[in-house]
Amino acid sequence: MPFHLYFNGEISPLDSTIFKSNDLAILRGFGMFDYFRTYNGVPFRWDDYWQRFENSAKLLKLPLPLNQGEVAKILADLHALSGEPEVAFRFVLTGGYAPDSVHVVEPNFLIRTEALPQDNPAALLKGMKVLQYQYVRDLPEIKTTNYVHMVLMADEMKKQGASDLLFHKDGEISELTRSNFFIFKGDTLITSDTNILRGITRKVVLELADAHFKVEVRPLLYSELETADEAFTTSSTKWVMPIVQIGDKLVGDGKAGKRTLFLQELFKKVVVDWGK
Amino acid sequence: MPFHLYFNGEISPLDSTIFKSNDLAILRGFGMFDYFRTYNGVPFRWDDYWQRFENSAKLLKLPLPLNQGEVAKILADLHALSGEPEVAFRFVLTGGYAPDSVHVVEPNFLIRTEALPQDNPAALLKGMKVLQYQYVRDLPEIKTTNYVHMVLMADEMKKQGASDLLFHKDGEISELTRSNFFIFKGDTLITSDTNILRGITRKVVLELADAHFKVEVRPLLYSELETADEAFTTSSTKWVMPIVQIGDKLVGDGKAGKRTLFLQELFKKVVVDWGK
Numbered sequence: 001m002p003f004h005l006y007f008n009g010e011i012s013p014l015d016s017t018i019f020k021s022n023d024l025a026i027l028r029g030f031g032m033f034d035y036f037r038t039y040n041g042v043p044f045r046w047d048d049y050w051q052r053f054e055n056s057a058k059l060l061k062l063p064l065p066l067n068q069g070e071v072a073k074i075l076a077d078l079h080a081l082s083g084e085p086e087v088a089f090r091f092v093l094t095g096g097y098a099p100d101s102v103h104v105v106e107p108n109f110l111i112r113t114e115a116l117p118q119d120n121p122a123a124l125l126k127g128m129k130v131l132q133y134q135y136v137r138d139l140p141e142i143k144t145t146n147y148v149h150m151v152l153m154a155d156e157m158k159k160q161g162a163s164d165l166l167f168h169k170d171g172e173i174s175e176l177t178r179s180n181f182f183i184f185k186g187d188t189l190i191t192s193d194t195n196i197l198r199g200i201t202r203k204v205v206l207e208l209a210d211a212h213f214k215v216e217v218r219p220l221l222y223s224e225l226e227t228a229d230e231a232f233t234t235s236s237t238k239w240v241m242p243i244v245q246i247g248d249k250l251v252g253d254g255k256a257g258k259r260t261l262f263l264q265e266l267f268k269k270v271v272v273d274w275g276k
Numbered sequence: 277m278p279f280h281l282y283f284n285g286e287i288s289p290l291d292s293t294i295f296k297s298n299d300l301a302i303l304r305g306f307g308m309f310d311y312f313r314t315y316n317g318v319p320f321r322w323d324d325y326w327q328r329f330e331n332s333a334k335l336l337k338l339p340l341p342l343n344q345g346e347v348a349k350i351l352a353d354l355h356a357l358s359g360e361p362e363v364a365f366r367f368v369l370t371g372g373y374a375p376d377s378v379h380v381v382e383p384n385f386l387i388r389t390e391a392l393p394q395d396n397p398a399a400l401l402k403g404m405k406v407l408q409y410q411y412v413r414d415l416p417e418i419k420t421t422n423y424v425h426m427v428l429m430a431d432e433m434k435k436q437g438a439s440d441l442l443f444h445k446d447g448e449i450s451e452l453t454r455s456n457f458f459i460f461k462g463d464t465l466i467t468s469d470t471n472i473l474r475g476i477t478r479k480v481v482l483e484l485a486d487a488h489f490k491v492e493v494r495p496l497l498y499s500e501l502e503t504a505d506e507a508f509t510t511s512s513t514k515w516v517m518p519i520v521q522i523g524d525k526l527v528g529d530g531k532a533g534k535r536t537l538f539l540q541e542l543f544k545k546v547v548v549d550w551g552k
Contacts, residue, residue: 005297019295019302021281021386026295026368028423029305060428090377092302095427101366103430110297138414139424146422147304148415151371152336154379 002083006074006111008065011081014112023108024095030104031094031145032056036200036236037116038086042275043075044236048200053091056142062093062107071111078113088114088236092145117237124264127242127256130233131157132222133165136174140195150177164233166246169195173220179235181243183220183228183251184259189213192220201234201267208266213259225249230257232264239271240264278359282350282387284341287357290388299384300371306380307370307421308332312476312512313392314362318551319351320512324476329367332418338369338383347387354389364390364512368421393513400540403518403532406509407433408498409441412450416471426453440509442522445471449496455511457519459496459504459527460535465489468496477510477543484542489535501525506533508540515547516540 003014012018025031034056036049043049050068057064066074079087092110099105135149153165164176174195175181180202182191189209191202209215225231231243231251240263242256251257279290288294301307310332312325319325326344333340342350355363368386375381411425429441440452450471451457456478458467465485467478485491501507507519507527516539518532527533 015296017293017296020291020293021388026301028427029421030424030427112297145305148306151304151306
């Protein structure tokens with residue numbers, strides 16, 4: 001296996017046994033992560049991802065053992081070891097080993113090199129179905145490792161032919177399990193600014209949309225789905241993915257929206273040219 | 277180190293490196309646990325703890341790799357290896373290694389033998405201070421590993437001389453981070469039945485209280501603290517621990533309540549005689 005991981009100063013094969021059993025991520029779910037990929041061999045929007053990672057660490061009061069420059073060198077080493085033109089990286093920072101199973105002593109820092117998710121160009125044009133789910137992520141502005149509901153619902157989603165959950169609570173839509181949510185009403189693009197993780201793809205799409213659409217970044221009501229013409233979600237792996245069905249209800253005419261596909265094309269150009 | 281752990285069929289020293297990095301507890305916070313101890317060398321209320329563990333597993337849709345009898349044999353082996361008269365056991369069942377970082381394939385089952393927490397008889401008589409905290413545990417009836425708020429607030433608690441957080445939301449008290457909550461109003465004992473983990477110590481205390489007090493198991497309002505004469509919390513490690521202060525406010529006269537101490541004595545008798 002050419003993929004490797006970095007753990008507390010050492011690089012070893014990706015399937016290495018590395019964690020002792022009293023890590024606070026294992027005992028107490030106390031951990032955070034981030035995930036991004038390369039285009040043309042260059043980590044995409046690396047400054048943004050690093051900044052978000054630093055911010056999550058700060059909010060969880062976990063000191064980062066390395067600075068951005070040191071981590072960049074490790075990424076280059078891991079990438080070279082993989083022998084692949086493109087890779088994804090997953091950072092995980094945990095509360096570390098806790099003698100008393102409660103207090104943080106020293107975080108454990110893991111970087112996994114991972115294969116890119118398989119491209120699915122057909123899905124990008126066809127769009128996906130999601131299920132509505134009454135839930136709001138705890139500490140939503142932190143990319144904690146808490147994805148219990150996503151894992152718990154994985155089989156049910158599959159059974160219903162759905163790819164994700166649309167989280168909403170008290171009448172407001174926040175996000176999907178791992179991605180942000182947008183709707184179009186005519187030429188107005190709307191996305192939530194409340195109870196969300198600030199996605200880097202979301203940020204890029206907002207930058208791109210600004211020249212072409214009216215943009216509203218504000219609390220998004222669940223009832224607004226009724227009058228939405230288009231919907232889509234954004235993430236590092238999903239890019240700009242049309243959402244054509246929510247539970248039993250079609251969004252608009254149930255087909256990928258033309259404005260959504262336009263933004264998807266703009267985003268594609270950014271990544272195709274990345275690092276050139 | 278005489279303490280050992282069991283992990284997927286093997287017994288090894290407690291500080292062994294055993295987990296690969298793509299366990300769903302590490303990547304997605306998808307795990308559950310339980311914790312109990314021996315008295316007179318015999319696991320306390322083992323049937324109750326096992327039943328709760330089974331229930332958590334069922335609710336997280338994780339198949340248990342062993343039955344109660346098989347686990348009992350492992351506990352006996354771990355106990356013998358420890359060389360200690362009394363030990364605590366921590367079970368952790370995780371979503372296991374996930375090639376796609378989402379779907380459960382096969383859970384990982386860990387049993388840790390741990391030293392008992394240090395006895396603190398003075399605290400049992402003096403009682404403790406807690407901080408109020410607006411929060412309700414996600415999936416409260418499952419003993420998931422999600423204790424992010426507890427770890428996050430550990431330093432703040434220490435700073436304020438407090439031992440725990442009292443969770444309440446929308447006007448209702450649920451529980452503390454790892455223990456249940458009771459109040460006395462005169463001779464009436466009240467504890468919540470909503471949004472709680474059903475503690476085994478709570479169950480024993482309710483059994484014991486039944487012959488001596490009027491018992492109400494029902495939603496408990498935060499506003500009822502104003503008129504509470506006594507308060508206490510119950511857990512495997514805290515037994516029946518008086519709560520004498522919540523933030524800046526004293527409970528009753530700020531001293532351990534006499535009814536609380538009476539229940540504490542009854543509970544002590546149960547554990548002192550356990551297994552005899």
